Amino acid sequence: MSYVELATVNPRAGRRRLLRKRLLRRPLAVAGLVVALAFAILAVFANQIAPYSYRATDFNAILVHHSSKHLLGTDPLGHDIWSQIVFGARASMEAGVLSTLLALAIAVPIGLVAGYYRGWIDPVIARLTDVLLAFPFLILAVGLAAILGASLRNAILALGIGAVPGLIRIARGEALALREEDYVRAAIANGARDTTILFRHILPNMMSTLIVQATVTIPLAIIGEAVLSFLGLGVQPPATSWGVQLNAAQDYLTEAPRLAVYPGVAIVIASLAFNLLGDGLRDVLDPRTQR
Amino acid sequence: MSAAPLLEVDDLSVRFDTDAGTVHAVDKMSFTLAEREVLGIVGESGCGKSVTAMSLLRLLPPTASISGRARFDGNDLLGASSRRLRRIRGNEIGFVFQEPMTSLNPVFTVGRQVEESLRTHRGLSRSAARKRAIELLDLVHIPAPERRVREYPHQLSGGMRQRVMIAMAVACEPKILIADEPTTALDVTIQAGILDLMRELRERLGTAIILITHNLGVVADIADRVVVMYAGRKAEEAPVRELFARPQHPYTIGLLGAIPLPGAASKQDRLREIPGRVPSLAELPNHCAFAPRCPRADELTRSEVPPLRSVGPEHLVACFHPGGEWTQ
Numbered sequence: 001m002s003y004v005e006l007a008t009v010n011p012r013a014g015r016r017r018l019l020r021k022r023l024l025r026r027p028l029a030v031a032g033l034v035v036a037l038a039f040a041i042l043a044v045f046a047n048q049i050a051p052y053s054y055r056a057t058d059f060n061a062i063l064v065h066h067s068s069k070h071l072l073g074t075d076p077l078g079h080d081i082w083s084q085i086v087f088g089a090r091a092s093m094e095a096g097v098l099s100t101l102l103a104l105a106i107a108v109p110i111g112l113v114a115g116y117y118r119g120w121i122d123p124v125i126a127r128l129t130d131v132l133l134a135f136p137f138l139i140l141a142v143g144l145a146a147i148l149g150a151s152l153r154n155a156i157l158a159l160g161i162g163a164v165p166g167l168i169r170i171a172r173g174e175a176l177a178l179r180e181e182d183y184v185r186a187a188i189a190n191g192a193r194d195t196t197i198l199f200r201h202i203l204p205n206m207m208s209t210l211i212v213q214a215t216v217t218i219p220l221a222i223i224g225e226a227v228l229s230f231l232g233l234g235v236q237p238p239a240t241s242w243g244v245q246l247n248a249a250q251d252y253l254t255e256a257p258r259l260a261v262y263p264g265v266a267i268v269i270a271s272l273a274f275n276l277l278g279d280g281l282r283d284v285l286d287p288r289t290q291r
Numbered sequence: 292m293s294a295a296p297l298l299e300v301d302d303l304s305v306r307f308d309t310d311a312g313t314v315h316a317v318d319k320m321s322f323t324l325a326e327r328e329v330l331g332i333v334g335e336s337g338c339g340k341s342v343t344a345m346s347l348l349r350l351l352p353p354t355a356s357i358s359g360r361a362r363f364d365g366n367d368l369l370g371a372s373s374r375r376l377r378r379i380r381g382n383e384i385g386f387v388f389q390e391p392m393t394s395l396n397p398v399f400t401v402g403r404q405v406e407e408s409l410r411t412h413r414g415l416s417r418s419a420a421r422k423r424a425i426e427l428l429d430l431v432h433i434p435a436p437e438r439r440v441r442e443y444p445h446q447l448s449g450g451m452r453q454r455v456m457i458a459m460a461v462a463c464e465p466k467i468l469i470a471d472e473p474t475t476a477l478d479v480t481i482q483a484g485i486l487d488l489m490r491e492l493r494e495r496l497g498t499a500i501i502l503i504t505h506n507l508g509v510v511a512d513i514a515d516r517v518v519v520m521y522a523g524r525k526a527e528e529a530p531v532r533e534l535f536a537r538p539q540h541p542y543t544i545g546l547l548g549a550i551p552l553p554g555a556a557s558k559q560d561r562l563r564e565i566p567g568r569v570p571s572l573a574e575l576p577n578h579c580a581f582a583p584r585c586p587r588a589d590e591l592t593r594s595e596v597p598p599l600r601s602v603g604p605e606h607l608v609a610c611f612h613p614g615g616e617w618t619q
Binding site: 181185 | 348350380386388397399407408412456
């Protein structure tokens with residue numbers, strides 16, 4: 001940090017500018033951000049971007065290679081693959097973002113309470129978290145999805161709940177560390193209410209950690225959604241997602257491997273983009289990194 | 292100092308239950324504080340002076356167990372419900388901590404932090420609290436307060452931050468301000484400014500002050516009365532002039548002897564230090580805690596705890612062999 005950056009008139013804008021500058025110095029993070037935004041745009045504007053509906057079949061073009069009419073060709077039912085990928089992005093982004101938000105909404109209050117109040121509640125929550133963490137994330141999500149029934153909504157619930165224990169642990173750890181801060185002690189000495197301390201002193205100071213954690217949870221959920229849909233526990237045809245497309249591609253692996261390659265590449269790029277972004281944000285938001 | 296004192300602490304003891312055993316941080320401390328009075332509590336690191344202050348507002352971790360009585364303005368502090376206590380904290384008793392660099396929340400403007408207790412205790416609206424926050428920053432002599440309220444802690448120097456902390460502590464015009472080593476982390480010139488400020492606040496707001504410090508110079512500068520603590524116990528208590536003129540406890544005499552004086556160096560090459568170390572508080576000795584370091588120690592000091600006794604007007608000392616000059 002240089003003096004020039006500190007001597008700004010509006011401190012909030014100054015901090016934002018500083019963070020942007022630090023982000024721009026990391027090309028991988030910028031690439032991740034751009035690609036992640038591109039997928040988000042695909043998801044939001046799928047209806048406008050995709051040339052065909054994901055349900056539209058073109059019986060004059062079955063299993064064709066790429067052409068001007070069908071950018072990435074078609075599948076055995078005559079679905080336009082590019083349109084399928086675009087609508088698949090919608091399912092992936094929904095699953096990634098919504099399940100992460102759900103997990104945060106459940107995990108952060110629990111972690112805050114456990115870490116701030118300690119007492120008997122903390123070991124109870126901590127041990128339950130440990131038990132849940134003993135199950136691998138995907139196994140937990142597959143189990144939950146099997147119990148809840150197969151649909152995108154239930155897949156989001158399952159993935160969200162599956163991500164809760166890890167996030168509880170992080171929120172709890174942060175709360176444990178932050179409650180010992182001098183400014184928390186000072187707030188207590190000034191008669192602040194518990195809610196004030198939790199939501200104005202502790203939560204805002206753990207936001208950067210939570211943002212980073214959310215950004216690396218999203219790709220896990222994207223892959224998770226693909227796995228669940230591939231196994232038939234997520235999105236159900238005729239609705240589509242990358243996992244559904246992979247599943248359908250199994251029977252044509254020798255004749256038309258591209259049917260598996262396109263959604264597979266989409267999954268890899270999308271999750272890689274969020275991971276790169278998360279790594280970059282971790283460095284940008286961490287005041288200990290110098291650049 | 293007539294009528295009932297503002298704060299009356301009686302037989303206050305604080306123990307910490309740790310894995311290594313019980314630590315007796317404070318043992319049977321008693322003192323009073325009158326309105327508008329400045330009381331200095333002096334002692335070495337670890338003598339229990341901060342613990343004494345924090346126990347009054349129950350700011351200690353749950354491993355601490357507190358016994359004794361503390362009456363503040365007719366209320367029992369140690370038995371108060373947590374609701375009642377929360378209304379006293381910051382509202383009737385303000386607290387300033389030692390670490391101005393870390394005692395402000397880095398993600399909020401200083402204005403918002405000063406406003407916080409005004410909004411909690413006084414129920415002021417945002418705009419009224421903002422207006423008052425600007426007045427308070429002005430009161431603690433922060434230049435350009437209208438601009439400073441919108442700044443973040445990292446944009447302020449240590450001295451400025453300590454002024455903000457003081458503004459937060461006196462925001463609700465508390466009857467008592469407890470300042471725990473408020474100047475330790477600051478430069479000497481900044482220190483003097485903070486002490487001037489505290490003196491001024493006493494005059495303008497009528498706040499009584501408990502000043503905790505290891506610095507006898509600070510005490511001489513601002514305190515009306517002084518309590519000297521050693522190993523969790525009160526060693527000596529006297530009005531400030533009396534203490535500096537006629538120190539009675541060999542520990543107090545030792546402390547005074549350890550203050551460097553310009554010019555004295557010619558007569559004496561070294562500062563006179565107190566030999567030995569502060570005892571561990573794991574076990575309270577059932578004799579004078581200072582005995583192992585004391586040149587006057589004898590059989591009596593090593594077998595009994597010296598009771599406090601009066602050696603002059605308002606002058607108490609816990610020593611079997613009190614007295615003036617300490618000649619070795």
